[in-house]
Amino acid sequence: MRFRQIFRLIGILNFFLGLSMLAPLIVSIIYSDGSFFSLLYSFIITSGSGIVLFFLIKRGDYTSLSQREGMAIVTLSWLSAGFFGSLPFLFSGSIPNITNAYFESISGFTTTGASIISNIESLPKGILLWRSLTQWMGGMGIIVLSIAILPFLGVGGMQLYKAEIPSPIVDKLQPRISETAKTLWKVYLFITLLEIGLLFLGRMPLFDSICHAFCTMPTGGFSTQNGSIAQFNSAYFEGVITVFMILAGINFSLHFKFLKGAFRVFDRDPECRVFISILVILIILVTFNIYGPIYHSLSHAFRHAAFQVTSIITTTGFVTSNYANWPALSQIILLLCMFIGAMAGSTGGAIKIMRIILLAKHGYREIFRLVHPHAVRPIKLGGKPVPEEVLNSIWGFFILYLTLFIVAVIIMSSIGLDIITSFASVAATIGNIGPGFGLVGPVNNYLPVPDLGKWVLIFCMILGRLEIYTVIIMLAPAYWRK
């Protein structure tokens, strides 16, 4: 492990992370919101630390970074971004406590959207923009990670996406990643601008349009309003955001192909078809479940069912209705959505549709095998056989996800949280959703969780976001042996 090279790369990252603080800095000047100096100091420290790391460490050979080093870079990048990203919160006094500030920052960069801020509207505009920006940048990181890096690290079955887009070959982090990244970021930026435009056209203030679009595309879920999207009480905003949450839940390489002219690409992708089908079925179930007991008009029931199911399954976490008061069936469906997640290669978290499809196919194959013991029946996705090693990788991912989920729930319950809160807080953070049930429900926030619990949830957010393996592998003795 060449730590010097790793830290040099983290230095480059820090430099750009610091630069990104100039955007909220400008906003703080425009609004004279009093957050200028806190953002300035954060910029100086973050970019400064990047420059120091970059120039102190001699340039090495980047083209031959190993798989293990790749994983270390990915994990350390998010940990470091979380740390430096918390500085504006701390310096401005918006979040005076280190645990809380790190929680909010990691929740941003992992695009989770779990918040510890009770009165969001009282924050300076500069800090509010920074909070949204952490999610938007986290989303950029995730797209590159899930489409251009993880497939080559062989993590959790993501290998299936190797051929999707021009990408570097085998398990080396090569310069071509930056080409892939640039292409994908253009798509990401384009859809974000589209959403800002549509929200602004519907008369959402420009600042809020930007912040909400910044938190939709990464399936983040931070809002500038205390009452999240519910506060606008606008069917138009909800409709626009629902559509863009679905777009954000789709593999970005499909968007890339679509923009290149392959208009039937969504329809032809097997994962996308299943994603949309699940979405439609669950929205219908929830609509009829809440029509009557919660909403007295079918259109209202549909509007909120569509928004909340989409928000949770894409792991965004925006709220238009206090779904913790919905009937048990709807709550269980939303809880289930927290585990399903959106498509692989999207900005969404959790287990993801592609893995769910392959697990289901595996289950059915075993039934088939018992009936026809001698038949060979490879599992296929979109007509192509899936290698057994990819399936093994997905099973490993699934069992690790469940195991870490259970361990975290046990810890949360042992520090005194009730069963529902223990379950939901872990499900909502390891799946990068944000709001859960119980104490951390849609109209509450994570402030009352004890500090130890917050650190457990921080760990869950990072674990979930980096597809478990990338983090957990660093805890395996085999990783550190030469």
Place this chain on the structure above:
Amino acid sequence: MRFRQIFRLIGILNFFLGLSMLAPLIVSIIYSDGSFFSLLYSFIITSGSGIVLFFLIKRGDYTSLSQREGMAIVTLSWLSAGFFGSLPFLFSGSIPNITNAYFESISGFTTTGASIISNIESLPKGILLWRSLTQWMGGMGIIVLSIAILPFLGVGGMQLYKAEIPSPIVDKLQPRISETAKTLWKVYLFITLLEIGLLFLGRMPLFDSICHAFCTMPTGGFSTQNGSIAQFNSAYFEGVITVFMILAGINFSLHFKFLKGAFRVFDRDPECRVFISILVILIILVTFNIYGPIYHSLSHAFRHAAFQVTSIITTTGFVTSNYANWPALSQIILLLCMFIGAMAGSTGGAIKIMRIILLAKHGYREIFRLVHPHAVRPIKLGGKPVPEEVLNSIWGFFILYLTLFIVAVIIMSSIGLDIITSFASVAATIGNIGPGFGLVGPVNNYLPVPDLGKWVLIFCMILGRLEIYTVIIMLAPAYWRK
């Protein structure tokens, strides 16, 4: 599929099932409890139907029953036993409703122990004995099923136990099964008699000693008392029953070897070591969690922690304390136990330790593989490599278990049950435990569950008991195609 041969075998089963009703019949005479005629009619109908089926259908070739026919026999045996077993409840008026009577009877034969009877002590002694006897006979069925039949049907990784005991070769149901069965039943009978003796020595009435031993060994959990084991308030009874629940949770082929003189067999078996370790760790955790808030003496906390953890993880379901009032950590541990279960080849249900071990090893292997992509590292159990097809079979089992669990929970919640009750009722029936949480908690019963819900839970009990595949395979189109 040769249905005639299948029904002829069911006829033989019915004949003996009817004969077994003579035991409660004799008890009803001794106690003059008024259940004589209801048991007599049940005996005549059950054995009579067996004789009719047996003589009406011509003898066929039993030595060449196919795998598919084997599964049909197993599933139909349990469905049929449930039906005829419910007759004494119906005829005596103890349970006048057909759904409830079938629920209680299936709960007995699947050794679940979920009850719909509110005032158990008001039942005639003959009916009480029959209720316990359904569990004891269900347990006999399970031992033969899990050690002598399922391994040869290739179900859910049970193939691993193929070599454990003299057994028929490959997937044919041959006469040697009856030899294996007799050997195992001797062990089962011996341990049952030992428990009856020890309970009776502690001055439990003979009738209650017999009934409780009949419900301990199959990890059933029906009691003759409204308050289950708590009603005796005796540390001695609890201690004896705890030990015998552990014995019942161990693979019966180990008991067989132990009685043959292999005294270190428990210690040497990898699954048994993990089972005991999990048990010890969870008992310690629960003891310290309930010491203080629930019990003010450490010995009391230990006594109830040991009993309840053992009762739930072995899927027995006896109760000495209202664990639904315990702190969240203990409740979550008990909920987890409902999924873990005891050893394969025991009378316990749920996922089972052997599968949990292999799933965990698979998860760790994937971490190892990411670090050493080119290393070949077969998964081993007790030093022997486990074939990949067995692992595939276990993964299939696991995903089907989870899927059916989720589907059943969705149905339960859609008929109006709350989240906790929906979760716990399905977990406690598909895992063959009995009592759950919420409406179906340790001091409640299943009577308030709507009829549709009861049928869903009946399906869950059979699914769980017959290792999912045996039942679900009959719903696959491939099963019925020639």
